[in-house]
Amino acid sequence: MREQLLAAEQIQAIHWRDDALYLLDQRLLPQQQVWLAFDSAAGVARAIAEMIVRGAPAIGIAAAYAVVLAARQRRDQALPAQLAGLEADCRLLAAARPTAVNLSWALNCMRERWLRLRPGEDLLQVLEAEARGIHASDREANLTMAQYGMEQIRRHQASRQCLLTHCNAGALATGGFGTALGVIRAAHLAGLVERVYADETRPWLQGARLTAWELAEDGVPVYLNADVAAAHLMKSGEITWVIVGADRIAANGDVANKIGTYQLAINAMHHGLRFMVVAPSSTIDMSLAHGDDIPIEERDGRELLELGGQRVAAEVPAVNPVFDVTPADLIDVIVTEKGVVERPTEEKMAQLMSRKRLH
Ligand code: MRU
Numbered sequence: 001m002r003e004q005l006l007a008a009e010q011i012q013a014i015h016w017r018d019d020a021l022y023l024l025d026q027r028l029l030p031q032q033q034v035w036l037a038f039d040s041a042a043g044v045a046r047a048i049a050e051m052i053v054r055g056a057p058a059i060g061i062a063a064a065y066a067v068v069l070a071a072r073q074r075r076d077q078a079l080p081a082q083l084a085g086l087e088a089d090c091r092l093l094a095a096a097r098p099t100a101v102n103l104s105w106a107l108n109c110m111r112e113r114w115l116r117l118r119p120g121e122d123l124l125q126v127l128e129a130e131a132r133g134i135h136a137s138d139r140e141a142n143l144t145m146a147q148y149g150m151e152q153i154r155r156h157q158a159s160r161q162c163l164l165t166h167c168n169a170g171a172l173a174t175g176g177f178g179t180a181l182g183v184i185r186a187a188h189l190a191g192l193v194e195r196v197y198a199d200e201t202r203p204w205l206q207g208a209r210l211t212a213w214e215l216a217e218d219g220v221p222v223y224l225n226a227d228v229a230a231a232h233l234m235k236s237g238e239i240t241w242v243i244v245g246a247d248r249i250a251a252n253g254d255v256a257n258k259i260g261t262y263q264l265a266i267n268a269m270h271h272g273l274r275f276m277v278v279a280p281s282s283t284i285d286m287s288l289a290h291g292d293d294i295p296i297e298e299r300d301g302r303e304l305l306e307l308g309g310q311r312v313a314a315e316v317p318a319v320n321p322v323f324d325v326t327p328a329d330l331i332d333v334i335v336t337e338k339g340v341v342e343r344p345t346e347e348k349m350a351q352l353m354s355r356k357r358l359h
Helices: 002-008 041-049 056-073 079-094 102-115 123-156 180-189 206-217 227-235 261-271 346-353
Strands: 014-017 020-024 035-038 161-165 193-199 222-225 239-244 248-250 255-258 274-278 323-326 333-336 339-342
Touching: 002 123, 002 180, 014 056, 014 123, 020 056, 035 041, 041 056, 041 079, 056 079, 056 102, 056 123, 079 102, 102 123, 123 180, 123 239, 123 274, 123 333, 123 339, 161 180, 161 227, 180 193, 180 206, 180 239, 180 274, 193 206, 193 227, 206 222, 222 227, 227 261, 239 261, 255 261, 261 274, 261 323, 339 346
Parallel strands: 161 193, 161 239, 193 222, 239 274, 274 333
Antiparallel strands: 014 020, 020 035, 248 255, 255 323, 333 339
């Protein structure tokens, strides 16, 4: 299956080439494929905040490469000044988006690496190797999770099934071919997928623009549905699994993901279908006891009030929280590269995290 999965890898959104970071501008997809080059941490912080790059693992990877760019810009400074500057750049990057913990996780990996710098080692070289390692290990994690998640689907029912996903947890959101979409791709290769329903994911339309495009490019049968159609579709009885990614998972297994995930989990439980969360261990934040402690990003109300820059809503203010928290007791299974946790609890999450590190 691993070889089949690797052969199916098509889309990438992050490239590190010639000492610069290239990001596929996700605001323009699928109509235009435009690559933007970045040579500073400040530029990458803006790209994260403006969602040129988005998805929890992807913003962590971009931030890791941004630290390399920051070190390059400061290479003529004495080491103490260089490191103080890197700390400031990490603060800027960490503040770009608050909910996905992969961002601070990746920055911490970079910081730990420069704190371990040995005499004679070149700062720039070790940071670049660390960033490449974070990128490569996320891709590996995707492959492992794809297989674990596919096994869960097969174990539940060996015939073709209808799956529903929300937002975009695919190649565009990761260093590989996706978390939730990695599982869906693997299930498709294993002949387990009848069709995939992609929630459009208002207001940014990650489902309509990104997930539907990714799956169609791979030949996975995908149908777009309005977010508000999900309960109706579930009621028909043909959907067996809801499969989503995550931006941060608390120590008790509560999961923050794209706004709308929580109501999907409630609907899934009501209709007796299974709910799978797929995320690398870099998304698990054991420092937060529960999901209530996860910071939820609020974005500009204009994302709701306008369409294509034109006002469509009445003259009222808008609330625009872009993530929500699904309580652990609504989740059937959390799939990570370290293993699978069924019916997550604090004890099971602690046991999972005590297994070997990601990279
Ligand atoms: O606002 P976004 O597009 O960054 O939100 C992305 C999600 O909510 C994804 O489901 C999550 O980051 C997992 S991506 C593998």
